[in-house]
Amino acid sequence: MRLFVRFLPDPMDLNKKHQMESIQLGISIAISGLASKPERDLLMKDFMMVETVSFPKTGSPTTPAHKFNEFKFKTYAPIAFRHFRALFGIKTDDYLLSVGSTQNHLVELTNPGASGSVFYLTHDDQFIIKTVQPKEAEFLLKLLPQYYMNLRQNPRTLLPKFFGQYCYICGGKNIRLIIMNNLLPSTIKMHQKYDLKGSTYKRKASSHERSKTSPTFKDLDFMEHHKEGLILEPAIYDELMKTIASDLRVLESFKIMDFSLLVGVHNLTLAQDSNGPPIEPMSIENLKETDSWRAIPAKNSKGENLLLFMGIIDILQSYRFKKKLEHTFKSMIHDGDSISVHKPSYYCKRFQEFMGTRVLRPAPS
């Protein structure tokens, strides 16, 4: 009996599993439904569209029968996100298979931040599904026109790649989700990982974090590990800093702060000993206007060859939405220049300076 009981799935887990499968079903129907809408130029009104589909247990003309609890599924700005996916080079079939197929289970990630979000990774390592707060979901929708403008003008942007936004509604419960790119592919060993904000105030990984196999370090740790920063070819450095400057103008214009630069460092010199697949570094000669920053060649102070994977994360916190929190933080400010919660313009300026002088440096040319 005991054995039998042990093999019965935990009812909580089963609920969660069904919930995730319902979400995948919702996404698959949303994506399939788009096929009937021909490609056309994106319009402002596309950013404001919301589609709601009901999923009765017995099925409907547009939805299959299912074994889960009945639910509704909202798709935000479906045409706009399709447009974004196309700009990011994501094929609809691949997206459908990765995100929307209940055959392909999602893996829950341990939460790297303290935001209360839950992260799921698709089986193929391509996409991250993140649960977000109502305020964050609302904010992303407001950001979309600006996000589009940035994609058009700054196609190599380091901002998160947003592929879709949804809401799963079941029994009075709303789970808001966004689908993003996975910055740090798990097939590539990251010898070091950093979450950098450009602040030095309490920016040290906890001892709990350090005890992990692949800890995410913070600003002070970085400065200790890489006193001379990460050294880039001057041409790459210049282009990358241009991208960051454009991204920061966008973030500042929407009063966004508390975001981080996530940096994964793959050490090619150390990796030579292991037998992983070879990774193609991007080269400045072949860098196209529309290429994303990925596998950026760099060196550390020992002269070891590195590949950097980086992106700006956690951009859905707007200063406008957190005045109250801000006041709390202000009351505990010790050092106006080194606390990471401050006015957005200051935050962005400091971020840019830190990344451009402490984290990334041009090799002497």
Added chain:
Amino acid sequence: MRLFVRFLPDPMDLNKKHQMESIQLGISIAISGLASKPERDLLMKDFMMVETVSFPKTGSPTTPAHKFNEFKFKTYAPIAFRHFRALFGIKTDDYLLSVGSTQNHLVELTNPGASGSVFYLTHDDQFIIKTVQPKEAEFLLKLLPQYYMNLRQNPRTLLPKFFGQYCYICGGKNIRLIIMNNLLPSTIKMHQKYDLKGSTYKRKASSHERSKTSPTFKDLDFMEHHKEGLILEPAIYDELMKTIASDLRVLESFKIMDFSLLVGVHNLTLAQDSNGPPIEPMSIENLKETDSWRAIPAKNSKGENLLLFMGIIDILQSYRFKKKLEHTFKSMIHDGDSISVHKPSYYCKRFQEFMGTRVLRPAPS
């Protein structure tokens, strides 16, 4: 004495002249002021910016002394319009010289529409300054993000090229202005001109209009003059209709109606006899993605070679703003299918059909 009096300028005219020169001064200061703002990616917030400058008679640190009445000058979305001018290939110095130099007088045009707007042409024939109603000015500002999106995705757009939006304020009087392209260059003889809406209801030029040297005809006149339409190379026809379809999606999405296609027909066969400068027709082979439609080669039913100059005009009338007017019109509808004031979606559909079948036709291939 009598002679002397006759040479004194009419005080009304002088007022108007001073007013126009004040406006030119306002524009020149607005444009010069932009030089200190470096080029950067356009942001959403740029669409909402308004700059106001006071012009005291005695001058100020940023404005010269002048002989006109004191005035204020508002510049709307200065960075956004600079971005548009760059996309349209307008150099700042040229714009400044054409529009903002009081040395270069503006020519008032006889008003082709019944909108109550006044039109001025710059001395070099390049730009049109149009006075607009408060509602129209407000509407253009709301349209700007969508307008930007269209420029990016549909760069050959036939929509008006907007180069700037301003407001001259003097003694409680507000004159709102927009600067646009001049669709029909006066150096090129237009053998025929049409204002087409896709409607046949009362769409005939008045006898007063017909008596002019260069009358603007309407839909019914066009159908009489060109029973077989204007014949285009099939490849040009297809591209042009794609442009029109994209433009109409934009107009419909903003519930815009009552706009027209302005078509100027230059007859090359007739023009051979005269001695004007030769005009380079655009060719489908050399047509670049970013080229504007201009001097489009066509033929009439007699086989004469034509060059077409066309654009969609009067797009600042939104259905949302004219419900009342709409009801008035509805009361006098005789034929739901042939009155030009109707629901925007119907208006756009009929417009597209009329232009694609009655006005423009592909040559048999």
